[in-house]
Amino acid sequence: MRIGTTAPDFELADHSGERRALTELTAAGPVVLFFYPAANSPICTAQACHFRDLGTEFERLGAQRIGISTDTRDRNQHFALQRAFDFPLLSDSDGAVAEQFGVRRGGWLTRKRRLRELERGHSTAARRGLVRQLLSVKRTTFVIDRHRVVRMVVRSERGHVHATKALDYLRYLS
Structure with a gap:
C-alpha cells in the first residue's frame, strides 16, 4: 500500500466482538491503523x-x-484488558486484510504442508512454520484520511x- 492509494475497505471484529468497518471508522476522521505481529510480545507491547x-x-x-494483528479475538481481548488499551484491536486471523494492505509476510506454510515436510525429514519445517506464524505481518502503520x-x-x-511519526x-497537517 502506497501513499496516495485508496485503502481497501474491510470489516473485522475487535477485541470486544464488535464489528468494525474501515469506511465507518474514517467517517469520523483520520484513522491511524497499525499492524503488529503478535499480542504480548515485547516489541508489540511497547508499540x-x-x-x-x-x-x-x-x-x-x-x-x-x-x-490490527492476526491474533485471535480472545488473545487480543486479553492483551487489551491487560494493558488497558482505550482503542480497538482488530483480529485478522486469516491474514486477508494484511494481504490487502501488503503487510503479510510471504511464504506461510499450511499445516498440511508442514506435516508433509516433516514426513520427508525436513526437521526445520515445523519451526519455520511457527516463526512465520508468529511474525505473520510486517510492523507497519498507515495514516488514512476521511476518504x-x-x-x-x-x-x-x-x-x-x-506512534511518534504518525502523530x-x-x-504537520493541522
Missing part, C-alpha cells in the same frame, strides 16, 4: 502502549488509533517510532 500513552494527543487532532486515502506509511520493526504527521 501498542506507546499508542495508548499518546492517546490524548491523537484525540486532540481528531484521529482514531486502531491496532480512505493513505496519507502516510511507517515501516519499521522498531515499535516505538510508529508528527498529523500535527
Whole structure:
C-alpha cells in the first residue's frame, strides 16, 4: 500500500466482538491503523502502549488509533484488558486484510504442508512454520484520511517510532 492509494475497505471484529468497518471508522476522521505481529510480545507491547500513552494527543487532532494483528479475538481481548488499551484491536486471523494492505509476510506454510515436510525429514519445517506464524505481518502503520486515502506509511520493526511519526504527521497537517 502506497501513499496516495485508496485503502481497501474491510470489516473485522475487535477485541470486544464488535464489528468494525474501515469506511465507518474514517467517517469520523483520520484513522491511524497499525499492524503488529503478535499480542504480548515485547516489541508489540511497547508499540501498542506507546499508542495508548499518546492517546490524548491523537484525540486532540481528531484521529482514531486502531491496532490490527492476526491474533485471535480472545488473545487480543486479553492483551487489551491487560494493558488497558482505550482503542480497538482488530483480529485478522486469516491474514486477508494484511494481504490487502501488503503487510503479510510471504511464504506461510499450511499445516498440511508442514506435516508433509516433516514426513520427508525436513526437521526445520515445523519451526519455520511457527516463526512465520508468529511474525505473520510486517510492523507497519498507515495514516488514512476521511476518504480512505493513505496519507502516510511507517515501516519499521522498531515499535516505538510508529506512534511518534504518525502523530508528527498529523500535527504537520493541522
